[in-house]
Amino acid sequence: MLNFRMCVAAAAALALAGCAGGPAQRKTGAQGQEKVSPATAALYARLADDEKRYFAARDPATYKNDEAAATASYEWAWNDALDAAAQCTKTHGCDVAKFDAAFARMSGNASAATPQGEEAMTPEATANAGETSAVAAAVPEVGRTVTLLKGKELSEVMTLNGPVKVALEEWLTSLRPNLIDTWENYQYLRNLMWPEYQKAGLPEAILFGIMAKESGGRVHAYSRSGAAGLLQFMPATGQRFGLGYVDGFDQRYDPQLAARANAAYFNEQLAIFNNNLEMVIAAYNGGEGRMQRLAKNAPDASFWDPEIFAQLPVETRDYVPVVLAAAWLFLHPEKYNLQFPKIDGRPGTLVLQKRASLAELAVCLGSEGSAHDGWFRTLRNLNAAIDPREPLPASTPLRVPQQLVALYDKNCVHGAWGAVAGDLHAAVLATPPPAAVISATRRAPPPPPPVAKARAKAAPTYVVRRGETLSAIARKFGCQSAQELAIANGIKTRDMGNVRPGRVLQVGVCTR
Structure with a gap:
């Protein structure tokens, strides 16, 4: 069937092209190239460097067994590319599609990576x-x-x-x-x-x-x-x-x-x-x-x-x-002859009366008022920034359909289902769920988001970002002084004010 469809598509395209006298030819050579400003060219060059660094860091041969240094390097490349993309949006003539194509390649989708000069398709x-x-x-x-x-x-x-x-x-x-x-x-x-x-x-x-x-x-x-x-x-x-x-x-x-x-x-x-x-x-x-x-x-x-x-x-x-x-x-x-189900989508706010996670709420709420899937997807959709397995303190407000406010009081606060949900979730916290469950409920992108401060303080290595000074890095990681960080990394006093972007620093001295 697939081959048949492809043949029909090909035949249709050829027939249409014949009617129109053939497809329009794309310009090639220097005459067809659009000139870019120096600022745009610099952003494109920066993106190319970031992509090169990203893939080098993901290559096991680059950093041997130093996984922390490799992670810090590719995180730096990804975040620097994000910064460059933000600047591209403010730069006249800069094509953000080139950045999207690069992110597609760095995310590990080789088939989605488009040739130079083409845009990445949104899948x-x-x-x-x-x-x-x-x-x-x-x-x-x-x-x-x-x-x-x-x-x-x-x-x-x-x-x-x-x-x-x-x-x-x-x-x-x-x-x-x-x-x-x-x-x-x-x-x-x-x-x-x-x-x-x-x-x-x-x-x-x-x-x-x-x-x-x-x-x-x-x-x-x-x-x-x-x-x-x-x-x-x-x-x-x-x-x-x-x-x-x-x-x-x-x-x-x-x-x-x-x-x-x-x-x-x-x-x-x-x-x-x-x-x-x-x-x-x-x-x-x-x-x-x-x-x-x-x-x-x-x-x-x-x-x-x-x-x-x-x-x-x-x-x-x-x-x-x-x-x-x-x-x-x-x-x-x-x-x-299509009937969409009737859904009561009136918005409401549920204020937690006791500590609970979204996953616990989905268990104790059950499927009452929901045709077949229960409420987990809806709770996640309406509270997108919340980790569904992270316990939330009492008094936390949550977006919910209005009908769940009364159901929460009935099932989760005063009913027996709250205890059942809490017992199950205690096991989850004690023993992380299988990888298959995590991937199905907490799907995270391959590249990491910007490094949080708490995580940065625990890292044994750090990659210098564009515009950062040794003093600023020392303050970030709690060093006594920039001198202490310089000595730990073999940086001479005369070079302390000019640490090149991309250099991997050992910051364990700051976190002992």
Whole structure:
């Protein structure tokens, strides 16, 4: 079946290309190269150095058996690349897609790493989609476009064509469980996310469609190429739209902030692509630089024309109609014999009356009021910054659906289930759960977040970051003076004010 679909897709692309007189040729050579400013060039060079250092540190041969030094080095490279990405967002002409591609490579996804000069595609976390989808094999309807006009409902301007209809069938068959899960998850998150889209003048259905394709409504979704959160932002793109690290928390996992950033991205790109929604959705997946080049080479073509559609990766050709189809079902389930479950998503605040973790709450709350999955996913989604297995003190406020406030009092405070949950969790704290359980419930990105101060104080080695002085490092690790740190590392007095970035320092003298 896969080979058949690939053949159909190839035949469709060839036929369309023949009708259009062949695909537009990409410029090559010096004439086609865009000049960059010295500031941008410096950031690109810095990124290349960081990536080189990162992979060198991950190579066991580099630091022999000094695991602490290797870890400090690749953490430094990752964090420096994040800093450079943040500067890129403020530098005219700097392409953040280059940083996203580098983060994808450093995250260990060789297949997602794109050639130099190309953008990294944002991978979706939804299962059973992608290259095996029949959507990519559907011959697009040439000359039709879907536009988003401010102030109009999506249903007023959206046109159903072949690929979108194929995607509709997929959502209603093999992907139906994903669609229903997304719906249920979204109902509890809606009060956080929809107002951000509403303020931006964008239709809620598109927010739902992107979420259905990208994460299935799982706040902590993390792809192998480094994209994270409900809407799967890459690190550099997230930085560009205000999603950074705050107190060790990656804000790409924050539902409200992610929706705000996504809305800002869409409005920015709608202005660039003259309100052509299909082109913007394609840019979100396949890279805005790629789509802008294709649009420039074929200014009068619609997304479905071969000058555009046939030049896109299979993933992007699949991605656009799948997002549109999910959005359409969000608006018109009754037209396709689809019934979304009724969810009471009214928001509430639960104040803990005694010490407990999110995992304990999920056990004692049970599945009352929830169709089949219980409340663990919802508790995690609404409290994204909280480690679900970390006990929280009494009086901690938690975001919950309103119905859980009374259920908590009934089951967890006065009922027997609170004791059962506490007994199970005591065993968890005493004996860490199997790796399979951890990976299923606490999925963390391969590269570490910025090093916390507490962790830094315990580290035997430290890699000097750009702009740091020996005195500042000494203060950070509790040394008596910079001189003490210099002596421990063989640094001469005359060189104390000029410690080069990237140097590995032994800081054990400060932590004894």
